[in-house]
Amino acid sequence: MRRRLAFLAFAWVLLGTGAARGAEVSVAVAANFAGTMQKIAPAFEQATGHRAVVAIGSTGRFYAQIRNGAPFHVLLSADDETPARLEREGRAVPGTRFTYALGRLVLWSRQAGLVDGQGEVLRSGRIERLALADPRLAPYGAASVQVMERLGVLERLRPRLVQGESIGQAFQFVASGNVPVGFVALSQLRAGAAPAGGSHWVVPEALHEPLRQDAVVLEAGRDNPAAQALMRFLRSDEARAIIGAQGYAF
Incomplete structure (x- = not known):
């Protein structure tokens, strides 16, 4: 086997x-x-x-x-x-x-104070690169795209997107510090794999399909x-x- x-x-x-x-x-x-x-x-x-x-x-x-x-x-x-x-x-x-x-989707950064409690950082112009799972392969990636579409920021952020094959790879991009912020699963933060500190926004479920x-x-x-x-x-x-x-x- x-x-x-x-x-x-x-x-x-x-x-x-x-x-x-x-x-x-x-x-x-x-x-x-x-x-x-x-x-x-x-x-x-x-x-x-x-x-x-x-x-x-x-x-x-x-x-x-x-x-x-x-x-x-x-x-x-x-x-x-x-x-x-x-x-x-x-x-x-x-x-x-x-x-x-x-599942629940989260916008997360290792940097304290970067992600606010309402996700306004997505509109702020402060994000240089943004990690997410490949929306063609990963449902959490597809949900991330839906969030950006519904907030009206997808086209502005599209040149800054860094795609991982899975939500696990997207998480590693942010956890390693190679990408400052990314869409990850709430479960990944709960599992204790995230470095101490940081900032996050639990995305409202109304912004994406369940x-x-x-x-x-x-x-x-x-x-x-x-x-x-x-x-x-x-x-x-x-x-x-x-x-x-x-x-x-x-």
Whole structure:
């Protein structure tokens, strides 16, 4: 299984300690959910005895990989359209799709005082470069574009945009200081990966389409007991407490 996933840019295996050995589920996880999945996976193994093999990336990239035969069992998408499309195309198991989280978008900078509480910095002319996830691949990137369109600043800011393949890469651009400000996921700030200090604006949900994140069992996982167990666990009170603490709603 791990050899077959070797072509992915970023994959890791989360192992528990003390749970009985069970089946293994290969999970494609949207980048915004990476930190949350790090907390869920060991809890899942402890509760079920099954193990999660997790790959992190952009939803659009995962869609292409799944269409090309990538052997994932479960997709935790950053949107609801991609799992629905895979189901329509016969690549996901009908009746397994559900919304596991509602994401929130944040404008964030490592620099204290740069981002104000109303997002007026987007209109100020002070932003030299602005990071976001590629809107063609990442739902959080598409939401970022919607925000700028609705605020009437997209064309002014377009020459300053720096695109990452995923929201994870956009976050790294800002966290490293290479880009002064960017659109990231609230969950990334809650996960503790952000440097201390800084400034941010939680974008009002009215400024973009809902970031409804759906999970679905893929055809490769149809008969996998660990895939079924993971879908049940994501609905459990234990998992929902972890997800909520990371800045998601339901």
